[in-house]
Structures are given as C-alpha cells and as structure tokens.
Amino acid sequence: MRELKEVQGIVFKRRKYKDTDLIVKIMTKNNGIISLIVKGAMRPKSKLNAATLNFSYGTYVIYTSGHGLSSLRTYKEVKQLDGIYDDLIKNAYASFILDLIDHAFVEYQSIGKYYDLADFAIHKINEGVDPEIITQIVQMQLLTAFGVQPELHRCLICKKAEGIFDYSIKLGGIICSDHFNDVQSRLYLKPKQTALLRTMGLVPIERLGKISLQSETKLATRKAIDRIYRETIDLNLKTKKFLDEMKFFS
Template sequence: MVRELKEVEGIIFKRQKYHDADLLAKIITEKNGIFTMLAHGALKPKSKLGAALLNFSYGTYVVYFSGHGLSTLRTYKNVEQFDGLYDDLIKNAYASFILDLVDHAFMEYQNLGKYYDLTKFALQKIASGTDPEMITQIVQMQLLAAFGVEPELRHCVICGQDQGEFDYSIKNGGILCKKHFYTDPDRMHLKPKEVAVLRTIFLLPFERLGSIKINSSTKKATRKAIDRIYQDTIDINLKTKKFLDELKLMD
C-alpha cells in the first residue's frame, strides 16, 4: 500500500490503547474526513505523542495517510486543547455527543465540508461558556442534511406559505402552515415560538447563532422535538446521548 506523508489539521475525539505502548486515536479533519491514526509508542513514558492525542486536542498532525483503514501518526506541531472541555463534566458530555454524532454522519475519510467548521465552532463556543444545550441543538438541526434527512423549514411543505403560524410534521418532512395542520393529526403540536427556534437554528448560518438565547421551557420543548426527529427519521442510539440524558435527570 502506498502511503502519502501529509499534514492534516484536526481534532482528536477518541483514543484507545493498542498493544502494549501504542495508541489508536480518531481524528476529525478539515479536508480528509474522519479516520483513525496509529501512534507507535505513544504510551511509553518518554513519548510526547500521548499528550498530543488527548481528547479535544486540536492542531496539525503529520500522518502517513492511507485513504482507507489505519493511517500512522509520525509527529505533530502546534497542538492545543479546547480549554475547559476535558475537566468539566457537563461541557465534556455535550462535546463528546456532538463529535459522536458527526462521526456517525460520515463514512471514513469522507470530506466533511462545512461540517468541520460547524464542529469546531461548536466546541469553541462550549469551551468559552456558551450554553452547551443550545449549541448542541444547533448542531443537531444543521447536521440532519448530512444524515440524508433534510427537512423543509423555509415554508409549508404543502402550499409554500412562509409566513404565519407553523407546526412540525415528521410525516411530511418539514413544517405545515396552520391551514394544513389537518393533514397530519400526529404533527408535533409545538408552540409558534418553538417552531420559530427550530427554523432559526436550521436555516441561519451557524456563525450567526452563537449568542442565541431562549428560555428554559422553550429550550426543553425544542430538545424534545429534535430528539423525536432523530428517533423517527434516523434512529441511532449513541452512548454519549444516553449519558447526556442521564445528566439532565441529575439537574
């Protein structure tokens, strides 16, 4: 197999011991997708590789790049960490869920395009103290298209109306205007403000959404709505999501 030596910018989000002193580290990269690197000797006491492969580390990694299967880490440079994510249980849980969700949306080595920037934006915002629940909801809504489930939130899926009162219909794959509510008795029955939040965090560029603030009851309702959308259209069960839900029960 011919391997190319290249520099990749990326974020480490999973690691595990491999053999006695080696590490496997999963990385989400700007241009080369998500893949796993083998780091020989990273667990040896004198090795500096281990510290550069902690979860939520980011920077430039020099890799013998395979394009499929394992690539091999040679060295690194300019590696930092998202401050506060590693040691803060709540921030760690939200960040881990986001990275896990992105990982499941793409094939190995598949170019992520704008979703790399979305992921980095989300981690930066959570690390800086922005409401992690709201940032996670933004990611979940904007990631639907990557899963092949892109709802119509610009206008009513039946008549094209883009102003007025709306509700979300999973059966119809998007929003219904009030005069077409009757077409789906199982629509979500969301309040107008809740639908407005879903539309906003789906349609607006994510870099404009970092300071969005909503009250706790609306946020809880949109969380439940997004959970239902994922459950009924994608149906993935992630341990990181289960852990988040358990933490919310502890609140």
C-alpha cells in the same frame, strides 16, 4: 501507497492498543475522519500522548494511504480545549456533537462545512456558551448529512413562508396553521418553538447572535429534535445516552 501528509484536525476518540500504543480518531476538514495508530504513546513522558488527548486540535503529520489505519509521525502547534476537557458537562455535549458527525460519514470522506460547524460549536462550548443550545443547532444542521432534508423555509402543503407553523415528522418539515386540523402527525409545538427550530436549521451557526432561552423552550425543542432523530435516523449513541443520564441526575 502510503504518503506523508499534514492534516489539521480535532482529536475526539482514543483507546489503548497493545501495551504502549493508542488508536486515535481525528476529525479533519479535507481528509475526513481518520483512525491513527500512535505508537509508544503510553510510554512515560511520551509527547505523543499529550498531543492526542481528546479535544486536542492542531496540525498532525501522518503516514496514510487514504484508507484503513494511518499512523501518526509527529505534530505541530497542537493546543487543547481545556474548558471542555476539564468540565464534565461541556465534555459530554462536545463528545456527542463529534460522535454524531462520526456516524454521519465514512472514514476519509471529506466532511467540508460540517467540520467548520463542529469546530465553531466546540470552541463556543469551550468558551462557556450554553452547550445545549449549541448542540441543538448542530443537530438541526446535521440532519442533511444523514440524508434527512426537512423543509424549514415554507409550508409543505401550500408553500406559505410566513405565519404560524408547526412541525410534522411524517411529512418532513413545517406546516402552517391553515392545515393544523388536517395534519394529525404534527408535534403540537408552540409557534415560538417552531420558529426556533427553523432558525436553528437555517441560519449559519456563525451568524447566530447570543441566544438566551427559557428552560421550557429548550426542553420543548430538545424533545422535538430527539423525536426527529429517533423517528428518521434511529441512532443509538453511547454519548447521547450518557448525556441524557447526566441531565436526569442534574
């Protein structure tokens, strides 16, 4: 049975449907990811069109049965993240973040803390915080949503929590220097790079202060995170491909 419901969320995908309608995806905290049909949105002067642009956020009033395609009735207090919408680089990073979360959950499944993670991340990107650092943090913290739970607190072998560490994808977490000679599958990261991966994965994003990294360190952690995703999850996202192409030509 369909009911009228108010949801707070972020619009992150949209496509044309029939002549004047749109299909819009919105990410909400308690109701998960919802696909909405927005009737008449492509008509001239439609207010629904402006309210459902990508990176719009606010309160949307929808008809929904809790599964399948819902429909947008109206909206309240919708704003747009103009800094992302108008900037190709910010747009690419934010699109990738939201696409990742979209692939980690099925529709209407509550995403809880990951909504807060996405909301905080894209607002920081909108404000001008380094989008690559923000994206790497999200990637590390989103691993658990994909069923990958890397051990970042202590050495997988001897449980040592302090010292010099590296990361092993095969073993699924960090190993201390006492076992470097025994583990051939480690990534051979520098101690600072492994420490950064641990920080990104363990510290709540809202508690992280200003992070300023050398380009060499960012590149190393990016390659490490890309390998972790490629070898444990193996996603093939268009948003990631576009992001990589954009970095190649920048």
